[in-house]
Amino acid sequence: xxxxxxxxxxxxxxxxxxxxxxxxxxxxxxxxxxxxxxxxxxxxxxxxxxxxxxxxxxxxxxxxxxxxxxxxxxxxxxxxxxxxxxxxxxxxxxxxxxxxxx
Numbered sequence: 045x046x047x048x049x050x051x052x053x054x055x056x057x058x059x060x061x062x063x064x065x066x067x068x069x070x071x072x073x074x075x076x077x078x079x080x081x082x083x084x085x086x087x088x089x090x091x092x093x094x095x096x097x098x099x100x101x102x103x104x105x106x107x108x109x110x111x112x113x114x115x116x117x118x119x120x121x122x123x124x125x126x127x128x129x130x131x132x133x134x135x136x137x138x139x140x141x142x143x144x145x146x
Contacts, residue, residue, distance in 0.1 A: 068097075069106045077111070 074094070075082045088094040089104065094114050097105040 067108045069108055069111070071104050071106070074106045074111055077108075078115075 069077070071082050071085055075085050078085070085094065086104075089096045095107070095110045097107070099105050
């Protein structure tokens with residue numbers, strides 16, 4: 045059973061994540077969805093490229109839509125509700141390639 049939407053904190057401050065327990069993923073699900081390792085996902089979260097929530101037990105939870113949106117490049121000058129810089133798709137790809145070689 046998936047956790048509900050109460051008691052979660054964004055790992056990078058305000059993340060713009062919309063909490064809905066049906067869209068929350070655990071790290072293994074995100075890694076499988078992105079065909080990556082959990083190690084790479086942890087690195088991406090730490091770098092601020094993939095938004096995550098910390099559950100009451102300290103484990104990471106991810107909003108499916110926010111994870112997918114973090115992989116899309118934004119057009120220069122595009123309006124965004126989140127003032128933080130857009131994640132770097134080449135950075136994500138480089139980390140995935142690095143993960144394959146380690």
